[in-house]
Amino acid sequence: MGLKRIIKKGLGLGEMGFTKGGGNINWFPGHMAAATRAIKHRLKISDLVIEVRDSRIPLSSAHPGLQPQLSAKRRVIALNKKDLANPNILNVKWVRHFDSCKQDYIAINAHSRSSVQKLLELVELKLKEVISREPTLLVMVVGVPNVGKSALINSIHQIALSRFPVQEKTKRATVGPLPGVTQDIAGFKIAHRPSIYVLDTPGVLVPSIPDIETGLKLALSGSIKDSVVGEERIAQYLLAVLNTRGTPLHWRHLNNRTEVSQSETENKHEYNLKDLRPKRRKPPNASDVTYIEDLVTGVQRALHVSLSEFDGNVEDENDLESLIEQQFEVLQRALKIPHKASEARLMVSKKFLTLFRTGKLGPFILDDVPDANSGF
Numbered sequence: 392m393g394l395k396r397i398i399k400k401g402l403g404l405g406e407m408g409f410t411k412g413g414g415n416i417n418w419f420p421g422h423m424a425a426a427t428r429a430i431k432h433r434l435k436i437s438d439l440v441i442e443v444r445d446s447r448i449p450l451s452s453a454h455p456g457l458q459p460q461l462s463a464k465r466r467v468i469a470l471n472k473k474d475l476a477n478p479n480i481l482n483v484k485w486v487r488h489f490d491s492c493k494q495d496y497i498a499i500n501a502h503s504r505s506s507v508q509k510l511l512e513l514v515e516l517k518l519k520e521v522i523s524r525e526p527t528l529l530v531m532v533v534g535v536p537n538v539g540k541s542a543l544i545n546s547i548h549q550i551a552l553s554r555f556p557v558q559e560k561t562k563r564a565t566v567g568p569l570p571g572v573t574q575d576i577a578g579f580k581i582a583h584r585p586s587i588y589v590l591d592t593p594g595v596l597v598p599s600i601p602d603i604e605t606g607l608k609l610a611l612s613g614s615i616k617d618s619v620v621g622e623e624r625i626a627q628y629l630l631a632v633l634n635t636r637g638t639p640l641h642w643r644h645l646n647n648r649t650e651v652s653q654s655e656t657e658n659k660h661e662y663n664l665k666d667l668r669p670k671r672r673k674p675p676n677a678s679d680v681t682y683i684e685d686l687v688t689g690v691q692r693a694l695h696v697s698l699s700e701f702d703g704n705v706e707d708e709n710d711l712e713s714l715i716e717q718q719f720e721v722l723q724r725a726l727k728i729p730h731k732a733s734e735a736r737l738m739v740s741k742k743f744l745t746l747f748r749t750g751k752l753g754p755f756i757l758d759d760v761p762d763a764n765s766g767f
């Protein structure tokens with residue numbers, strides 16, 4: 392298939408931070424090895440683990456190496472960032488998959504209080520149905536980088552404060568999970584009788600990369616730093632995925648607003664796409680929103696036209712490569728990147744990735760649902 396081949400050929404196997412075939416990655420900082428040992432220790436003393444994964448990559452954001460320890464524990468998989476994942480695929484195919492594995496899971500948005508509350512209800516249910524006499528139960532949050540562990544723990548903290556305001560004075564409760572031994576572990580109290588604490592420090596798992604495509608998916612979702620793989624390769628991969636799935640062919644809903652507001656936006660080349668990130672205090676103003684909407688429409692229109700007019704075969708690696716090359720050029724115009732910019736290709740890649748990662752190009756799930764019984 393064109394996508395698989397282009398990943399190996401066009402994306403420069405071996406030049407990336409991956410070893411051949413995927414394998415270990417050479418960017419893994421030494422201090423994370425110590426962190427992994429600490430996670431194993433905290434896992435031992437926890438009564439339940441919330442394994443956070445990215446809904447866009449429900450399998451690639453798992454950590455196969457730690458799965459034996461995780462599945463030996465009471466575990467709830469929190470498929471976070473559900474707002475960025477295709478709801479039809481998530482709520483039907485993936486739900487069926489996790490059900491068939493008999494694995495407790497819940498799709499959440501870590502920024503949404505009601506969503507996190509539902510997760511906590513499931514956690515309490517799982518703990519209380521088995522343990523009622525323990526005075527203190529511990530819940531640990533783990534996951535690979537950038538899946539939203541801190542966002543989740545912040546939301547849990549807010550909910551904990553509303554349930555047990557006394558925490559406000561002490562901020563954090565130190566709990567002694569083993570009889571007679573007080574451990575220096577801090578958590579937020581979320582339930583009483585038995586007391587349930589969620590540890591305030593998440594366990595950061597090292598992403599596992601069994602093959603190059605998994606590495607690219609992790610990079611696209613932000614679990615591996617862009618600099619390890621290179622923005623251009625990640626953008627190439629994204630274009631390969633979009634084209635082989637025929638996604639741009641669905642972008643027919645294009646209106647004429649881009650032309651209408653072209654003059655308004657032409658002078659705003661310096662607008663920073665970082666401003667797309669949600670801001671609490673200063674939401675983007677109306678003209679910024681219009682600018683982003685026009686940019687998205689322009690990008691979708693450019694990809695729609697280039698794919699629908701393409702007379703090659705996207706399953707053929709050479710054809711797919713030449714289509715992607717053309718698309719880099721049309722994207723440069725759509726993203727209003729000055730033609731002579733020496734770093735144009737890098738700028739195109741960065742802006743295009745930002746649009747995808749913030750969900751502006753629509754919800755997406757990159758992993759395919761595995762065959763029955765192939766694990767989770």
Ligand SMILES: Nc1nc2c(ncn2[C@@H]2O[C@H](COP(=O)(O)OP(=O)(O)OP(=O)(O)O)[C@@H](O)[C@H]2O)c(=O)[nH]1
Nearest residue numbers: 471472473500501502536537538539540541542595
């Ligand atoms: N759209 C969306 N973004 C989210 C969600 N949860 C977290 N994020 C964003 O994802 C990014 C990473 O979130 P963090 O909470 O820092 O992720 P983390 O797992 O703690 O990351 P590390 O500290 O690298 O291990 C941030 O920009 C969050 O705002 C979610 O449910 N939806």
